[in-house]
Amino acid sequence: MRSLKSKMVKVTVKPQNVSVNVSKGTLLIEAIRKAIPWFPSPCGGLGICGKCGVKIIKGELSKPTSNEKLLNTIHEGLRLACQAAVFDDTIVEIPYREPVAFPTISTIEIKVPVKPWIFWRTFETSKYPKPFDKLVLEEVGARYLSYAAAKELANVKLNSKVTTVAYGEIVYRVDTYHFEPLGLAVDIGTTKIAGYLIDLSTGTTLNEGFTLNPQLKYGDDIVSRMTIALMDKRKLYDMRNVTLKSIEDLAKKLALEVKKPVANITAASIVGNTVMHHILLGLDLSDIAFAPYIPKESSPIIEYGSNLGFKILKRTMVYIAPVISGYVGGDAVATLLTIHYLNPKPPSLIIDVGTNAEISLFLEDRIVVASAPAGPAIEGHVTSGSKGVQGAIYDVEAEKVGNNIKFNVKVLGETEPSGISGSGAVSIVSELLRIGAITVTGKLKTGDYDEKGVKYVKIVDSEKPIVFTQIDIREIQKAKSAIQTTWQLMLEDEGLSEKDLESVFIAGSFGSYLKPIHARRIGLIPKVNLDKVFIIGNAAGAGAKLMLVNNEARRKGEEIAFKAEHRVYASTERFKKLWIKNLNFRTV
Amino acid sequence: MRSLKSKMVKVTVKPQNVSVNVSKGTLLIEAIRKAIPWFPSPCGGLGICGKCGVKIIKGELSKPTSNEKLLNTIHEGLRLACQAAVFDDTIVEIPYREPVAFPTISTIEIKVPVKPWIFWRTFETSKYPKPFDKLVLEEVGARYLSYAAAKELANVKLNSKVTTVAYGEIVYRVDTYHFEPLGLAVDIGTTKIAGYLIDLSTGTTLNEGFTLNPQLKYGDDIVSRMTIALMDKRKLYDMRNVTLKSIEDLAKKLALEVKKPVANITAASIVGNTVMHHILLGLDLSDIAFAPYIPKESSPIIEYGSNLGFKILKRTMVYIAPVISGYVGGDAVATLLTIHYLNPKPPSLIIDVGTNAEISLFLEDRIVVASAPAGPAIEGHVTSGSKGVQGAIYDVEAEKVGNNIKFNVKVLGETEPSGISGSGAVSIVSELLRIGAITVTGKLKTGDYDEKGVKYVKIVDSEKPIVFTQIDIREIQKAKSAIQTTWQLMLEDEGLSEKDLESVFIAGSFGSYLKPIHARRIGLIPKVNLDKVFIIGNAAGAGAKLMLVNNEARRKGEEIAFKAEHRVYASTERFKKLWIKNLNFRTV
Ligand code: FES
């Protein structure tokens, strides 16, 4: 009894007052889940959403992780359940939270004061005589009405509730009920459109979710979509229209799920890569399709939803974030804005992993950005690749069993594995390296040959086996080399070495599931201590939220877009030479 | 020879160097016209447009008139040819002027510095590398693009001329040629829509003109139009649409006449009475059709032309002036703004004569406004009334010839008299009073009876004689009583008497042709010295121009609209009592 007891600890969860016994060293979140099965982990326990914070009433836990420090939950008296392990009898309390929908495209939470760029007031006309238009202006300190607002005034009656909303000196909407305006932050990705529904009074994220980018019908990758749009302008306009509609459908869904009227969305911020930005605006793509890849338009846009072509969001004031270059878009600006608020010690490196990876270097007073042509393998376009979220293998552990390799796989969602995601592919290569199953040049030492003579290892053995081939390894080598080469040249140009880096941030929804140890092992990120590496999730979404809730953040984002120094490496001789060298893995 | 010579003087006109002989006391304009037949008098020699100013090189002329003092042409070294009479051999020089179209709806010219509320720059992209959007913002110090501007950027190429225009922090249009923006000031009257085409760089009026209000198809007067619109909303929208189109057609005509592209109109200001304002915006008229006549919307509106429903002017930033009340509209605000810039010594009275006359009192720090229900007679709706401009008798001189009265008539345009205008009607009543042909109660002492037994005098004896009847006299009595009663009550409420007035301004296109002596004789205006009476023409148009060319003036107009104290007299017992008394003429 004694020995068993000493290995087990009791965890009591309040306010439900349920106790469970778990072994020492168990993650707190697993203990809590035994007691309270619905306990949320929106980011899947990655330590980036901060939503699993609990109050420790009694008990000694593992030391705070780097992400806990980053999120600063400690100062709020909270530990992240997904980060802390129990070693003692423990009592925790779950703080009250607004209900949250199923995890999707979580972002790191940046806390900034709420300083929106729209102003609103609610009042009642019963207290006032007519005319109402003067009240509507006075309440928000505005001077002018938009035509829409002037027409909406017709609905205002005596003894009527009124909400008035202004942008600058212009009242642009008037509603005859009281509400706290909602905001919608949108990140248009090539594959997914992520949306965040924000309470503009508090800055709280009420709901978040994503929808597949409807442009997928014109091709998975950006290049095919650009080609189609360039050949037929009507296709460009169709892409624009379906995107507008998808954003609205997503807005409707997000609002419905938390039982708020979608009409309460009075402001929106939209970020996206430069191609998504141009498609949304219906701008001709020829300049960004061909060198020197200059955007038709890179400045921030502020416009009534109606003028942009929105229907449901026609009364929403829409802010479209600036882009930096043809390959560094508004999503990168939003990511850099997020990093700015994390206030990292310079120099810091930010890698947003994707087909087109964005690499940024935060220096004392400057920001340098470049894009790396990584190719689609890094996003899961491998032989047994999985695009979808459910069933994707996002992480593996490999073990030599005789001449074979046994893989323990981690899968997204409560389902059977159906394919390999980008982070899964990186972890496979990393694990194969670790156990010595591939050489430093990437040659697979073990495995079978398929009918085409391509060597492969079996990751999951089922009716339709999930495999990883020599070609897949090569593709990952090319991708990691493009990324590695880019940050190496960038550091070189600034007279820095990777040892000088104070922190390395891995951004992007792909990055969320990537284990820093694997990224470092294959050479995707520099050789720094793992406590300097931070996974920050869809930081572009976090940046879009910042742009929405705080006017200074919006301005800061514009400043970043304006002053960021854009470097072009990809087509240079220097790049090519180093890229070939970097195809090899680094000797650990 | 000697005696003849002493009665004649020689007038030489430079730079043409043509000399003519005229008799002493001839108006300078008549002398000049003998030499230079095309010499303009846009306001018809009323001394309000200031466009007939000439430089006196030699010669002694009559003393400056009050209007000359008001227009301050003396300080520019100019005399108004329509105001000054010659008594000596004279040499004058005509200063160079932009060509002006045929006289229409002239206004007093107020000189304010040009401080537009839009900002623009022209530049050439040849000097710069791409991207152009940053240049477009930088040139005008703006931060954001409108969606329209973002799309227009697609047309900008290297080595391209660009004009960029911003409102506040937003660039709202980008053109690929160089131009100096034009402005359009519009005064929507019940009968006419007046337009002024302005060079926004200099504030100069390049052209002016009017078009009949297309709403006339729904009735001459405001009440019939309101009734129709209230019965059938589609009629309201039709009125709105035809008005938008008329404004655009007028803009096109004005621009064409001076060979400027209508597309260069980048800003517009629109003033109008409250019903015109509501119809333009398509706002429900029920609140202004019935007591207490509260406008649905009275605040200034700023909006893209496209959003207001304009097509030709879709890229124009449109400012719609505020209104004060159901009966005191944006035209009155514009008139008060004009008066503000004339800087009259308080207390001063402003009478804008019309079916619904607006009476305002400028006090030390306050402005009091009221409307007087004068009725249509004062605008020429009399038995032989003339609505049109050409052929209207606008002034008469009466002379007793035995038992008959002989009328010398002045007619608008070079044509036969075809009817009597409002000012003509007032002058007829005034002259009949002067020669003792009507009593102080308005009874016609002489004349014939028509088939219905109504007494009348013949003004012009032709195939279709032009007559003035006892009923017409009664209608003029009612109108002048409504106006007189209103300013009397207004003065009384402020503890003032008419002797205290420092000046009296007569505004409105009707007022332009009204002789102050007649207005004073019948009691339409207070008994003040005639040198305190100023005819200022369509001052609403002048105010609309001020709102367009000077941002401070725009703000001032808004302040006036906001602080003007609106008095309601028309339906009070006090008003009714005094109105009955005031039907009588004042004993001179
Ligand atoms: S679940 Fe723990 S931080 Fe997201």
Ligand code: FES
């Ligand atoms: S013609 Fe003399 S001022 Fe107008």
